[in-house]
Amino acid sequence: MNTSQPIYSATWQSPSNLAIVKYWGKKGQQQPINPSVSFSLSKAVTTTTVELILNDNRGTFSFYLNNEEKLSFRDKIQRFLNHLGHEIPFIQQYHLRINSSNTFPHSSGIASSASAMSALAFCLADLHQQVNPEEKISRQTISSWARIGSGSAARSVFGGWNLWGKLPEIPESSDFYAIQLTDKIHPLFQTIQDDILIVSGKRKSISSSAGHDLMHGHPYQQGRIKQAHNNTFLLLQYLENGDWEGFSNLAENEALSLHALMMSSNPAYTLMLPNSLALINKIKAFRQKSGLPVTFTLDAGPNIHLLYPREVKNKIKTWEEEELKPLCENETIICDHIGEGPRKIN
Structure with missing residues (x-):
């Protein structure tokens, strides 16, 4: 079967985030060796569309940046999809056409991988729910997925201020996903x-x-x-x-x-x-x-x-x-x- 028409499609926009306490160094599977605190930005964003295409190239993907195919990102995305394959079975059932665009320079130190991988994680979660309407994917799960692609992406799945990294004094904190700091933020920092x-x-x-x-x-x-x-x-x-x-x-x-x-x-x-x-x-x-x-x-x-x-x-x-x-x-x-x-x- 050969067709270029998507069966399902999802588009999400996700922000870069700026860490004040920095994450530097990791252990295990993309887990931080220290906690980090950041806030999500508004205009520095990645917009990503993922289309599921049913053709003979099942289990493959193509990646485009600003509508131009980019092979330099293939290995990173392939590792990400391989890891999530057992949680998102449709990855092996379709060809994924991924198209992204940034409002800022990528790979220049403005956390482009954070916005890119969180946007991709949201698209995959959206598509998973389209394919399986009875299943709901939580923000916590999306944060965990995004972390696999880029550690700092765990923090880009929320707005405002966020914490990533396990702290015994904060029971809800985790090395596997970020949490949003919704309470106790002074208006000055909002x-x-x-x-x-x-x-x-x-x-x-x-x-x-x-x-x-x-x-x-x-x-x-x-x-x-x-x-x-x-x-x-x-x-x-x-x-x-x-x-x-x-x-x-x-x-x-x-x-x-x-x-x-x-x-x-x-x-x-x-x-x-x-x-x-x-x-x-x-x-x-x-x-x-x-x-x-x-x-x-x-x-x-x-x-x-x-x-x-x-x-x-x-x-x-x-x-x-x-x-x-x-x-x-x-x-x-x-x-x-x-x-x-x-x-x-x-």
């Missing part, structure tokens, strides 16, 4: 802004997966695990109390600690670029001079996330345009903010 300063949109020289692997045997691994646990509890307090100064200090410390782990790996590597450091210095100098609540973080890449409460957006606009924009690649800034999470596209 409207947090994230202006992504694009230092480079190019693919990173070292992937995050390779970076995680280098944490095995890292001389500072145990110290990092302890630091992340302590910072998780501190951050939860700051988010509840509306403590911007504490949040700012912790966010910057976590970001620079992450990059210090990279620089002290074996082999060592550096993802920050000269303009990354120039932007950090600009942000610190402006904060000291103006007294305004601006801070920064980085993910595993060179791009800087400028964080601030929504109420000061107009007060920093001129400074951002005049001082920060010229240091960005093609003067590119993605102005984003905390978002409501994934949504189905009809």
